[in-house]
Amino acid sequence: xxxxxxxxxxxxxxxxxxxxxxxxxxxxxxxxxxxxxxxxxxxxxxxxxxxxxxxxxxxxxxxxxxxxxxxxxxxxxxxxxxxxxxxxxxxxxxxxxxxxxxxxxxxxxxxxxxxxxxxxxxxxxxxxxxxxxxxxxxxxxxxxxxxxxxxxxxxxxxxxxxxxxxxxxxxxxxxxxxxxxxxxxxxxxxxxxxxxxxxxxxxxxxxxxxxxxxxxxxxxxxxxxxxxxxxxxxxxxxxxxxxxxxxxxxxxxxxxxxxxxxxxxxxxxxxxxxxxxxxxxxxxxxxxxxxxxxxxxxxxxxxxxxxxxxxxxxxxxxxxxxxxxxxxx
Amino acid sequence: xxxxxxxxxxxxxxxxxxxxxxxxxxxxxxxxxxxxxxxxxxxxxxxxxxxxxxxxxxxxxxxxxxxxxxxxxxxxxxxxxxxxxxxxxxxxxxxxxxxxxxxxxxxxxxxxxxxxxxxxxxxxxxxxxxxxxxxxxxxxxxxxxxxxxxxxxxxxxxxxxxxxxxxxxxxxxxxxxxxxxxxxxxxxxxxxxxxxxxxxxxxxxxxxxxxxxxxxxxxxxxxxxxxxxxxxxxxxxxxxxxxxxxxxxxxxxxxxxxxxxxxxxxxxxxxxxxxxxxxx
Numbered sequence: 001x002x003x004x005x006x007x008x009x010x011x012x013x014x015x016x017x018x019x020x021x022x023x024x025x026x027x028x029x030x031x032x033x034x035x036x037x038x039x040x041x042x043x044x045x046x047x048x049x050x051x052x053x054x055x056x057x058x059x060x061x062x063x064x065x066x067x068x069x070x071x072x073x074x075x076x077x078x079x080x081x082x083x084x085x086x087x088x089x090x091x092x093x094x095x096x097x098x099x100x101x102x103x104x105x106x107x108x109x110x111x112x113x114x115x116x117x118x119x120x121x122x123x124x125x126x127x128x129x130x131x132x133x134x135x136x137x138x139x140x141x142x143x144x145x146x147x148x149x150x151x152x153x154x155x156x157x158x159x160x161x162x163x164x165x166x167x168x169x170x171x172x173x174x175x176x177x178x179x180x181x182x183x184x185x186x187x188x189x190x191x192x193x194x195x196x197x198x199x200x201x202x203x204x205x206x207x208x209x210x211x212x213x214x215x216x217x218x219x220x221x222x223x224x225x226x227x228x229x230x231x232x233x234x235x236x237x238x239x240x241x242x243x244x245x246x247x248x249x250x251x252x253x254x255x256x257x258x259x260x261x262x263x264x265x266x267x268x269x270x271x272x273x274x275x276x277x278x279x280x281x282x283x284x285x286x287x288x289x290x291x292x293x294x295x296x297x298x299x300x301x302x303x304x305x306x307x308x309x310x311x312x313x314x315x316x317x318x319x320x321x322x323x324x325x326x327x328x329x
Numbered sequence: 330x331x332x333x334x335x336x337x338x339x340x341x342x343x344x345x346x347x348x349x350x351x352x353x354x355x356x357x358x359x360x361x362x363x364x365x366x367x368x369x370x371x372x373x374x375x376x377x378x379x380x381x382x383x384x385x386x387x388x389x390x391x392x393x394x395x396x397x398x399x400x401x402x403x404x405x406x407x408x409x410x411x412x413x414x415x416x417x418x419x420x421x422x423x424x425x426x427x428x429x430x431x432x433x434x435x436x437x438x439x440x441x442x443x444x445x446x447x448x449x450x451x452x453x454x455x456x457x458x459x460x461x462x463x464x465x466x467x468x469x470x471x472x473x474x475x476x477x478x479x480x481x482x483x484x485x486x487x488x489x490x491x492x493x494x495x496x497x498x499x500x501x502x503x504x505x506x507x508x509x510x511x512x513x514x515x516x517x518x519x520x521x522x523x524x525x526x527x528x529x530x531x532x533x534x535x536x537x538x539x540x541x542x543x544x545x546x547x548x549x550x551x552x553x554x555x556x557x558x559x560x561x562x563x564x565x566x567x568x569x570x571x572x573x574x575x576x577x578x579x580x581x582x583x584x585x586x587x588x589x590x591x592x593x594x595x596x597x598x599x600x601x602x603x604x605x606x607x608x609x
Contacts, residue, residue, distance in 0.1 A: 166558030166566050172584045176537035176557035183511035204538040225495045225504040235417035251500045263501045316505035317466035318412035
């Protein structure tokens, strides 16, 4: 039950978890009142967990989304996908492990899966640049998505990136162009696309694989134009705990706010206490939502999908429109 | 940090200024020569000594690019309304009001129809003077409407970019303008339209990563800063000094990311002949 890594606001759970653990080992902690046993403690733990997670601030949410134990694309692929057949390479420059692409079956539906990957151990994290893809990653994603469209396979993308990689090579090889082309080409792919922000949805790097017919977020994911730290550093002149908090609030980056603004279509429930406490349950919710959407989208003629997708993004943005002054003539 | 001592003012290299300080004379930030403002202005805002391209606002750009008096401004009925009630050290509403008062403009883009050397075009120019030309809902909407208008009439589309990127104060809504404008350009492309993208100093972030890099032909003004991530962010990430000339137009030309580097005085000619080559 106890996680090796605990977030600040989860600290009150630690004592309970330690007590439950020692009871399970058959030892009785000295500080435990006699009327309490393992089951009452577990109940207390659940209540506390529910209380803590129902009052998450946006900045807390960002930290849950970055929890080191939070399931990543590869975890979800292994949990919801049968017969995954990974495809590598952009055929131009090199293989970028920060974006995974491959064929697989979700339920009975054959599809192409694309996902950012952050990496688990230090070595993998470094290879993946902590989920920050290079242009070759975005180009690989597009190449495989076009392959999917050719074979009329629907596309499922998992978004989980702090942002596209900012580096010399990335700029030289056209990071901006790679993302821009993905936005343009995804908008006209004649096959269903569903995207889910499973952790971090950082800016253009996230959007670069998220121009979809249906977009969802996991309950504790975040999606925004910039990370709270980046925003705090620019607008508040310094990224510290207080400013990050304020920036996270101001950016409206939670699933609920993104839903309210119409940027996403659905919020996928996470198990109590976040996806990292019960990855299987989280994967199950994810799988159900994907299958539901793909079943619906499969009934639409693929040729008409780009027009619908266009309408979806066309309507995003909020402003005031006043009537034009009438012509004098 | 220790620095080599500066012995005289001629060794001082002033920082690149966004706006030119007031006065009859000014110092060119590139060659450090004192130049006569009127002469610089009549030279399309380029230094008469070294041809340094000063940053210019959208109104001036429209004036320079289009045939005299041919500009018909469009979509002027859209207004920004602070959808997120964004407040940092100052409320977004106040910042907007101040920008509007300072510039006399409603938003950071000029859109409209006009002629370049007698050729009809749909022109959008991002306005650096207004909120650093950042991409707001209104800017995205105006550009999208312009692209749709050009699609319906088969007009060549010219977008002159100059922008700090997405507008943080509109967060996710600003981000979505990238997808919106890119999707509109897909339809324009499907219809066989010609889109000439002109990159000017500076073009960065979400603007570069959407319509700015999607031109059928991409032109860039000399020595402009063009990139996805800002140089400071890159420096912090890789903890190395950046090579000389990194993220300039010339760097991008070498990297194969733009078609031509075009001095300001040649822009009209270049756009006109591209329109001719594309049979538009």
